């Protein structure tokens with residue numbers, strides 16, 4: 001039989017699948033992406049924030065100084081190829097909401113690896129008092145933001161892809177050399193399905209946890225600068241200078257895509273605690289973040305069926321992490337470079 005026409009079919013055109021497709025294509029692989037084309041997915045509604053210092057403990061994000069250059073290089077190269085703009089440098093304000101947060105920061109802020117992310121000079125005041133209350137203190141840092149929906153859209157025009165919802169129990173057949181998927185033949189089939197990977201019968205042993213997140217889209221009635229603000233929730237700019245995204249909640253139990261009234265109340269309460277600008281809510285969406293134990297994505301091949309691959313679990317930091325992971329996985333698939341042990345899916349089998 002003639003050689004399979006595809007080297008890789010990727011299942012899922014979210015952040016993981018799209019980014020892996022670009023990397024594999026760049027390495028000379030023939031790649032087809034299939035996607036169920038759901039109107040709401042974790043990637044389609046994500047705010048795309050890339051923030052160095054995060055969480056209540058105000059710690060530097062894992063491997064940030066390695067991941068950010070990889071992300072910047074990758075997204076700007078795709079911007080050039082697609083002639084679209086979706087990667088933006090931002091100033092991000094972190095406002096303290098408790099004395100404990102302020103103390104956490106006091107202990108860290110003079111360390112060189114933290115200092116290098118701070119905006120110089122720090123804006124005074126951090127935020128115009130007519131916009132919000134900054135009396136608890138805070139700091140401004142260099143950050144970035146990926147317009148995820150625009151990145152996915154631009155990529156769809158450039159990559160080979162097909163609308164299809166793959167049923168792993170029904171649509172697959174194997175032989176020693178290839179996998180056949182609804183008549184399409186490929187040397188490898190890779191799951192980049194996000195939370196839906198929990199339903200994948202070949203990878204049901206992966207220790208998946210997940211968290212639903214709600215996000216609001218609002219129009220502010222007074223001008224607000226295009227920067228990100230974090231204080232219990234975050235406020236993130238969009239391409240429309242009047243429209244911002246506000247999020248997000250973590251619900252570990254109700255893993256559905258239904259926007260929840262209590263989540264909206266929580267987001268609006270946290271916003272009104274410090275932000276004074278009147279607004280109208282334009283939209284409210286929810287999706288499930290794919291999170292794997294230890295909050296690190298896993299990549300690699302199925303331990304018993306090496307025609308099948310896996311790249312899932314990008315969690316809350318998909319925009320930052322996806323390009324670095326995709327490069328590792330590509331180097332492994334194309335050049336046989338060993339995977340970092342802690343990220344190899346086989347350690348969980």
Ligand SMILES: Cc1cc2nc3c(=O)[nH]c(=O)nc-3n(C[C@H](O)[C@H](O)[C@H](O)COP(=O)(O)OP(=O)(O)OC[C@H]3O[C@@H](n4cnc5c(N)ncnc54)[C@H](O)[C@@H]3O)c2cc1C
Pocket residue numbers: 011012013014015016017034035036037038041042043044045046047048049050164165166167192193194195196197212213214215247248286287288289290311312313314315316317318319320
């Ligand atoms: C409210 C919210 C806010 C967020 N904000 C940020 C943020 O500010 N910064 C950040 O970095 N991250 C953020 N995230 C997290 C980020 O969205 C995720 O890390 C990322 O979207 C995960 O991408 P993915 O490709 O793994 O999964 P998904 O986005 O879920 O993509 C999976 C794709 O696969 C398709 N699919 C699944 N199964 C099949 C099948 N069998 N056949 C065909 N297609 C299939 C789905 O339709 C989907 O298109 C946020 C998430 C949420 C929910």
